Amino acid sequence: MSYVITPPAPVSVPVVGSKDRFPVNRIYCVGRNYVEHAKEMGFTGREAPFFFIKPADTCLVLEAGQTGTLHYPSLTKDFHHEIELVACIGTGGKNIKAADAKKHIYGYAVGLDMTRRDLQGEQKKLGRPWCIGKTFDEAAPIGPITPAAQAGDVENAEIYVQVNGQDRQRSTVSKLIWNIGEIIEHLSTAWELRPGDLIYTGTPEGVAAVVPGDTLSGGVAGLEPITLKVV
Incomplete structure (x- = not known):
């Protein structure tokens, strides 16, 4: 098959303990999925889960032990970090039950949902989509994927990010409002999940x-941590 332009190279993420890589299909992000973060954003309670999507090519893929370079994006004066546990789908499906969700997860990784907060806030006030606040080059840093069998008890793991060695975010994955199984159940009723999908599960306060x-240095206990320098 020939193309009128050269197709972009596929986006892929390294896998801990393997030479093979994980190809990225879609990136789903869960909004306001920790109670204290919801409060700091002006909301309370266990609202129905909601999602937004980032293109695969917004991944900033980090190799093990690498200090990545994160370019400060255009148009913003309020560039925020949001540390997240990422669930990586290995087996797709529709209408997946929460109890069966783990069967569909290949592994887990540490990610950052970077946000142009001022632009997001402007769109919220106008009732418009958040795309310009959430989607831009390098908006979704991600570290190496740890296969699920090697990841330990991720649902109770500590999650954190430090900036210049000082804690900014520190919590546990157990404080998710909607747990990983419930997230997958909700997502798979709206979209058919496919192998290669990444799910950014939400950020703490x-x-x-x-x-x-x-x-920035971030991690989830049991997974490969990530480090980035903003330039």
Whole structure:
């Protein structure tokens, strides 16, 4: 088959303990999925889950032990970090029950849902989509994927991010409002999940701005941590 332009190279993420890589299909993100983060954003309670999507090519893929370079994006003066556990789908499906969700997960990774908060806020006030606040080059950093069997008890793991060595976000995955199984159940009723999908499961409280020169270090206990420098 020939193309009128050269197709882009596929996006893929390294896998811990393997030379094979995980190809990325779609990126789903869950909004306001920790109670304290919902409060700091002006909301309370266990609202119905909602989602937004980032293109696969917004991934900033980090190799094990690498300090990545995160470019400060255009148009914003309020660039925020949101540390997240990422569930990586290995087996697709529709209408997946929460009790069966783990069968569809290949592994887990540490990710950041980077946000142009001022632009997102402007769109909220106007009742418009958040795309310009959430979707841009390098908006979805992600570290190496740990296969599920090697990831330990991720549902109770500590999750954190530090900026220049100081804690910004620190919580546990057990505080998710909608747990991983419930997220997959809800998602798979709206979209057919496919192998290669990434699910950013939500961020705890403590989201805040970074500026050029800052170094972010984030992790989820049992998974490969990530480090990035903002330039």
